[in-house]
Amino acid sequence: MTDGSWSTLASRYVYRNRWCALRVDEVRLPDGATIDYCVLESGGFASVVPLTDEGGVVLVRQWRQPLGRFTLELPSGAVDAGEDPEEAARRELFEETGYRAQGLERLVSVHTSTGRTDEVCHLFRCRALPDEKGPAPEPTEFLRSVVVPLGEALEKVAAGEITDAATVLGISWVAGGCGPRSGGVE
DSSP states (O other): OOOOOOOEEEEEEEEEEEEEEEEEEEOOOSOOOOEEEEEEEOEEEEEEEEEEETTTEEEEEETTTTTTTTEEOOOOOOOTTTHHHHHHHHHHHHHHSEEEEEOOOOOOOOOOOTTTTTTTEEEEEEEEEOOTTOOOOOTTTTTEEEEEEEHHHHHHTTTTTTOHHHHHHHHHHHHHOOOSSSSBBB
């Protein structure tokens, strides 16, 4: 057996767009064998648990092409190059729902799928305040915001009706009051 180290011998990009890139690494394994390892590069995203004064959570209903169906998710979106994740969370909340964030609090930052991507989700919570000026979705976003009582949202998580990882984590975290004030990955 070896010391367990992996070595990247070469990398090439097979696809890039403004949101992500697909990279193939030629990797030497600890036993000396070499393989191609695909990595999805992402600038990461910010996701926010917006809570209403009435005890609801603002979710977004949108089509997800990889799943071939509509989902209910927390408002979220890409953290642009050089952008602070907190600002991305505020921007995405307004663009997708028409709500403004008050008292935005960072919960955690987590890697979404360590075996496939370098993507990081920065998760926040806030008090959601309606704004008459919004929403203002991007041209490629066809979505609708819905307010669901937090307990009902948690039931949808438990029933497998809500499966988006950031949404499951955010709803569970807030409903259960779990986790440290901050932490995770940077």
